Amino acid sequence: MDADLEEPAMHVAAMMKTHPRPIGRPEDAFAGCIEACHDCSATCLICADACLSEEMVEELRACIRLDLDCADICRATAAVLSRQAQGTFRELLAACIAACRRCGDECAKHASHHAHCRICAEVCRACAQSCEHALGMPI
Amino acid sequence: MDADLEEPAMHVAAMMKTHPRPIGRPEDAFAGCIEACHDCSATCLICADACLSEEMVEELRACIRLDLDCADICRATAAVLSRQAQGTFRELLAACIAACRRCGDECAKHASHHAHCRICAEVCRACAQSCEHALGMPI
Amino acid sequence: MDADLEEPAMHVAAMMKTHPRPIGRPEDAFAGCIEACHDCSATCLICADACLSEEMVEELRACIRLDLDCADICRATAAVLSRQAQGTFRELLAACIAACRRCGDECAKHASHHAHCRICAEVCRACAQSCEHALGMPI
């Protein structure tokens, strides 16, 4: 009965299809990238807090910081890609790719000890890939 | 081959399961609520921009504002629920429910004219429900 | 010559004066509250990272979490108060006051050891006061 439990997916793709004036951007690549950015931001927020709960928190300082940086940058990227402003998004996608790569690399170091870092590394790399895909589009 | 295209769902539930020290919160209700908040925030960002593109934008001012308010509050709620800080989340869930209800009601007024408002109204209401569910949990 | 170094204050009050359609809110109380929320959010972000750098980071976990929660909620509150949407802000101000009080109380416990916590406690309490002031206004 709970709509939220039965339908866990995001509605980004459906929403992007209803947008009245896409400015020529490849709709599907962008929808996928926006979703990946939201997912990565959400994942990094949880990974940062999970790292903070670990006994050896002092060894995870860099991971927590890169998680939080990645969460903020992915969120901003998702928001900017959701808007039809012309031109601002290229530099931001480059920054987002860099943040996802760095966070993914750091999380990968801890993947064998912490399941949250293992998942987070995968999500960060998928997001970086998705941003590269969007950046490679003609517009 | 693109991981981001094949696996569109969020990783919140998987991440919450790996968190080393849940402070007694009902994990599943919270994971569902966090996902609903991210989805609602993402949806409202797109709805605001879609409204801004409509020819009759001057009639959608309230809708744009409530979309943006809802996006900000849902995002903050998702972030706070992702952390194991004790006590801060009840008031915020109440604020989030109020924001989702108001945005959902306003979007519902435009649902017959704008598909983005129709979807957004549904997503807002599902998110309000999900927040109410989380708020009703014992901890 | 650097404009940014010579003029460190925020421009919120000046901006609020130029807004074409204030919806009857007491402009000055809101401008002060918006500035206090931005300041508190900025301060809490730095306090969280400073705590994370401390040798005894494991004793500062609650402080880091409350800092990050407060930063997110203050930011959302500032954004919502900056918009002329009707009605959404009361519940959010209540949540913001609660977050500021909790963060301020936690930081106050560490004030004698960490200067960043001492300053942050003061800023959080000033922000809570400013939000209470705004909440007490007729509209």
Add this chain to the structure above:
Amino acid sequence: MDADLEEPAMHVAAMMKTHPRPIGRPEDAFAGCIEACHDCSATCLICADACLSEEMVEELRACIRLDLDCADICRATAAVLSRQAQGTFRELLAACIAACRRCGDECAKHASHHAHCRICAEVCRACAQSCEHALGMPI
């Protein structure tokens, strides 16, 4: 008596001085840049809403979008600069400079008609300058 009314400035510089482990970044340039980013984000949020209130809102669509983009990117930049994570900030500063320049240029077009756009253009340009200053620092 209201602390928030008597002390409107931000506490970023004071906080940065108390941070226990600066990773070699030029403290003052970064503090100035973090403040400029928060100020610009705050200003752009109000400018977007003020534009939305203008009678000729349909002519201000691009301005509203660039304001919101700039607000999101400046906020993320301020958050990332507030943390001592190594390496993520250069690409983001580049994106922030681009966003501030574009928003400043668009707002400047409307400066003679709308005081909020005039102030916002100045704040955006000061923020771009401040980011360039930080980017030019040795570390």
